[in-house]
Amino acid sequence: MGANAIARRLESIHDKGAMRSADIANILNVRPETVSRWSTGKTLPHAATEKQLLELEYIVDKLADVYEPRDARMWLLSRQRVLEGRVPAELIQQGQVDDVLAVVDRLLDGVYL
Template identity: 45%
Template sequence: MSGAVVRILEHLRTDGGLQGRDIANIAAVSPATVSRWSSGKATPDIEAQKTIAELRYVVDRLAEFYSPDETRLWLHAAHPMLKGERAIDLIRSGRTSEVLAVIDALDEGTFT
């Protein structure tokens, strides 16, 4: 399992422009914990794995529209279609479906 987590974390860094502290913030752990996951020295618990998997899906969807740096900014910015909330906060609180609904609107061209 740790090999898969290491690959996903690397993917989040390269394709999502995310840094260890971003991932730590979303997964509600310390940056040192993310570092241990990245090196394969530890494995996230099931809740953190779920959050990381959801984040990966969001990053993959955003990659259809944005560069990694733009993706990171999009995740951190307050968004009008999220009632002024930030996507990273919604993902952390288990409201990923709301973020995906906005991405779907981007995909359908109903929001720019």
């Protein structure tokens, strides 16, 4: 995936999820400066980090169907009762994307609205 594609993904996460570079960096276990270099095309993420970035974008895109950007960000960064008090962003960071997606899908289905 080229630099422009990564920049578009980062922009989508920012626009749909009101996520700052620091938020993205924390979730992906990288420095904010690294995210900045990706967005300018100076470097590309390693394969595993790129996969995690794409997972984050997918989740944020789905949350955009339920929440306004700032609300999506708050949901991602806050403890969720439906996740037994765990924080979605931390679960994504730990590679437990499927747990977060299951809850987002239930949100989309109207189960927790």
